[in-house]
Amino acid sequence: MAGDKDSGSGLNNDVTSSPLYMHPSDYPKQMHVNDALTDKNHSDWSQEMLNFIFAKNKVGFINGAIVKPERTIVDYMPWIRCDAMVKGWLTTAMEKEIRNNVKYVGTANGIWVDLAEQFGKESAPRVYELKQS
Template sequence: MEVPNTSFVQNLVIDSSNPFYLHPSDYPGMILVSKFFDGNGYGAWKRAMSIALSAKNKLGVLYAETAQNLWNELNSRYGQASGVRVYQLQKNIYQISQVSSDIATYFAKKKSNWDELNVVNSIPSCTCGAVHAFSKREEDQRLIQCLVGLNPSYDMIRSNILMMQPIPSIDRSYGILIQDEKQREIHTTTTDFIVSSASMHANTG
């Protein structure tokens, strides 16, 4: 019986780190992102698709000629920062209010628009010192955008955040608001329990 050439067999095995390696869980028609691209929200879709491909080590495959041509065509058609799309995103950001949403959901809605705005209206990379000042100014503006849309019940905590020197980051402000929200939930739960107990005692008295 002829013994297979070991080196030949090993050469047939594709290294799992190779972009062309197919994991057993990969299959044709596999859905990589939850939302199909319909011509709207290209920036957010591209970012989600890039992350999904990168996680599967397939981002490098896009540099194949046909795939790259397709990617370039999508960028050319939908990826350009048009004044209309930038206007729509900026308008969305200012129109989003908390209303009945919790803090986490409210911030997520704002961030979704910020992320797409970053893609369609990206700023060229810069290594000068001004980039830090610009980033801080942009973050301060986004914090104001978030504070403006909060419900009136957050007026006190909003004032406290605005009075801090220097103005806190979005992450720190988010943490402060989440903590305040949890305290409100505890207070509401305690109040409801007291009212319920008092009512029960009144009915049994």
């Protein structure tokens, strides 16, 4: 349609499609899974959390695909804000004891990896691989 931002490729190329974009309704203390993470439900919890994070276009923060830029790079602060948001989503959806075990982990990816190691990698779902072209 004339005037659309879409160039006919089927892709939305506006700023909201960037993984560094945060919607105004997003906040770190949101609970986005049915049950908080316990020592017995990691597989189900991580699948639900992964689906939520994928829908928010933030999977690169947990699978390590979106690397923390140097402080001098313009994307540094947006990256820090997004990573903090994802860490908030992860830790809010955990029992207190588990949250205390990961609260000093520096990044969302670090928390995700730590949980996979703590609860067994074989029970964790695969993190969506994002291929850059």
